[in-house]
Amino acid sequence: MNKHKLRALILMVGAIFMAFFMVNVTSQASTSRDQGVDWSKFQSNSGVFGYSTDKFVFSQAGGFYGGTNIPQTTYASQVASAQQAGKRVHTYLWDGVGGNMTNAKAMMAYYLPRVRTPKGSIVALDYEDGASNSVSANTDVILAQMKLIKDAGYTPMLYSGKAYLNAHVNTSLIVKAYGNCLWLAEYPDYLVRTKPNYNYFPSMDGVAIFQFTSMYKAGGLDGNVDLTGITKSGYTKASKAKAQANVKQAQAVKKATFKVVKYNQRGVFYPNQALAVRYTDSDKVRQVATYYNGESVIYNAVIIEHDYVWARYTRSNGLYGFIKLGVTNGHDYGKRVTGQLVSHTYYTVKSGDSWWSIAQRNDLSLTTLASQNGKTIYTTIYPGQRLVVR
CATH class of the missing domain: 3.20.20.80 (Glycosidases)
Structure with a gap:
């Protein structure tokens, strides 16, 4: 192949490549x-x-x-x-x-x-x-x-x-x-x-x-x-x-999640089962709330505070904690709940306090005080923190 033909072939191949490249870019750009x-x-x-x-x-x-x-x-x-x-x-x-x-x-x-x-x-x-x-x-x-x-x-x-x-x-x-x-x-x-x-x-x-x-x-x-x-x-x-569909689906899940545990009745709750609350007051509210994944727990109390329902639970490892179940008013949740089904006494931590000193002052064991606050005796506490002592 002579030099002129070779040069023409190279130019033609180059032109084809550039044309293909620009068509690709142009097709994307379009x-x-x-x-x-x-x-x-x-x-x-x-x-x-x-x-x-x-x-x-x-x-x-x-x-x-x-x-x-x-x-x-x-x-x-x-x-x-x-x-x-x-x-x-x-x-x-x-x-x-x-x-x-x-x-x-x-x-x-x-x-x-x-x-x-x-x-x-x-x-x-x-x-x-x-x-x-x-x-x-x-x-x-x-x-x-x-x-x-x-x-x-x-x-x-x-x-x-x-x-x-x-x-x-x-x-x-x-x-x-x-x-x-x-x-x-x-x-x-x-x-x-x-x-x-x-x-x-x-x-x-x-x-x-x-x-x-x-x-x-x-x-x-x-x-x-x-x-x-x-x-x-x-x-x-x-x-x-x-x-919008995802939001509606999430709202539907939220409203359909928790279904029946009675106040002060011990019952085991497992993930994917539904939990709701039946109160002993005259309003007979049924509670629907957000689903929480977790291990099996025993719910042994329900607290109504500031228009929210809190369930106190015992985890399978023996520690206590509280879970917010949701608002108690609005058309999706029934009538507003009033009253306090379970009351607690709180202590505000002061500088120099320790688990031991607070437990002694309130006639509690160290582990009981820590566990009923969802903590262990090795958890650091700080001035201003509120602890449940009763």
Whole structure:
């Protein structure tokens, strides 16, 4: 094959590849191509918008830095600001856990209950620093975190740069598990850019969002383009309907859970059985309340206090405790209950007190005093704490 034919063949193959690549990007982009911004504490309490055409916002809730969870104080107000502006707002977290599974799970346990964006919305892991030397450990950590995000009812994503991911993470496993879930950054330069330049697209499988500049406007701001419509997660009619259905289902479960234990009648309660309360006063209230998982317990008293019903129970290990069964008024719960079926005498701990001194003062044994407060004699007590002594 002569040089001219070879050169023509190379050019043709190159053109076919670029055409295929651009068709792929274009087909993804046709799903959305909405643009939006991402914020951290540097964008102030209200955030900084790029342009009126922006459709979505990512706000940083905090992250794991230097061995500890550090929340961003601007997160709640930024979410509120974006919602007020009519933007689809999502959450991201600085994921500096490296390959440490314990820290990774602790981080998610800390932040997931603090997410303020809607169920179904994105919770992205910002994984761009602190990776361990083990690709498998880093990958396992990310997969575990993304599963926790999904199990909590959110849409998991992974943010980073292409080079960093290639060096430290097996992204093929991430994409295999979660599909188009990557949010990748690649900047052609540091000039102000209002639109993405797809010649600098970070060509990897599974890219859903392309962060195309850190100079979206003069002064600096990250600009992102949604290639797949993923930023609509949590904001479609279907997702809202699903969320409402989940709430109704949870409420239905709550109202149908506990069914019949009589006041002062000892009876064994096991998980998945129902518990309610029949009172001895004239109102004859039936109580419906939230289900609590746990070991078998014996309920031997019911206390009505401040419009809540408390059941005192004995756990199978012999310790005592109290469980709040729910409100006693409102149309779902029957008539309001009045009166006090079981009364207690409380002692407020003072400086210098101990289990022994309080027990002696109230003619109790150490173990009885501790157990009837749901504690052991080795539990630390503090001034101001209230203990049941009768």
